[in-house]
């Protein structure tokens with residue numbers, strides 16, 4: 589390899605070598621983006637029909653959330669979203685005919701019931717009639733739905749100083765005692781992390797986790813940032829995003845955003861349970877990405893966002909200082 593490089597150096601002038609390197613980098617960037625694009629087209633309904641339960645659920649979620657959002661505005665207009673309501677009833681009907689009732693259709697029915705309550709006596713007769721017929725079907729209207737009433741006390745039910753101390757105490761931990769993190773704790777953390785926001789509440793984020801040494805080693809061998817501490821981790825968590833949740837070209841990068849937000853939420857949730865965590869980058873090219881999906885046994889529609897290591901820290905430990913930029917440098921008021 590080195591001999592070959594020296595030969596090329598001797599034959600090809602420096603400026604030509606730079607141009608070739610640039611060209612190769614371009615080819616690589618485009619082929620890597622093509623890998624993402626192909627997978628996005630296959631998984632999302634930007635490139636195909638919503639012809640299965642998961643993809644149909646994404647469309648239902650988008651529409652019922654439009655109603656929820658509308659009702660949560662300071663002064664919603666009565667009768668707003670007529671087309672959305674009619675479409676939502678059709679999609680929920682199609683879903684339930686094919687796959688039976690599910691959480692997502694119950695949420696949609698709840699939002700439709702909330703919408704009917706909110707608009708009582710103010711809807712066009714054909715919309716009201718359609719809603720009455722739809723909601724009087726057997727599995728229906730659980731009472732609440734659409735919106736929840738809060739006060740400033742229930743919106744902020746915590747002490748600000750304590751919350752600030754909590755948020756500022758999170759650190760990337762790289763020292764662990766080697767005990768496995770029980771699945772119950774990972775599950776609890778996942779439940780807390782689920783409070784993360786996501787586009788139209790579509791909740792594309794998924795967790796694939798292991799606390800078994802052999803599997804953890806296999807997963808960690810594919811990741812390049814865990815040397816020196818990976819073998820003491822008590823769990824390896826892979827945060828992924830199900831791209832079937834996305835519906836348009838504009839959402840082509842949404843998996844990275846929603847998945848990244850969820851990953852942060854998971855890190856904070858683990859911290860709240862006194863479990864140390866360290867994000868483990870998944871900055872890889874297609875070959876490595878495929879190898880990880882094979883190792884996890886997961887389908888192509890999952891985009892892996894990041895890995896995360898977790899474990900119980902010892903009583904005394906060192907962490908990287910990781911000093912922050914000046915806040916004035918990262919904020920610009922416009």
Ligand SMILES: Cc1cc2nc3c(=O)[nH]c(=O)nc-3n(C[C@H](O)[C@H](O)[C@H](O)COP(=O)(O)O)c2cc1C
Pocket residue numbers: 758759760761762812813814866867868869870894907908910
């Ligand atoms: C997406 C992402 C990937 C990361 N990957 C690694 C990694 O592979 N190995 C590692 O030791 N730390 C990794 N980190 C941790 C960062 O180094 C750390 O968050 C940063 O230095 C700030 O320190 P703090 O988390 O202690 O506040 C990663 C962080 C993020 C957000």
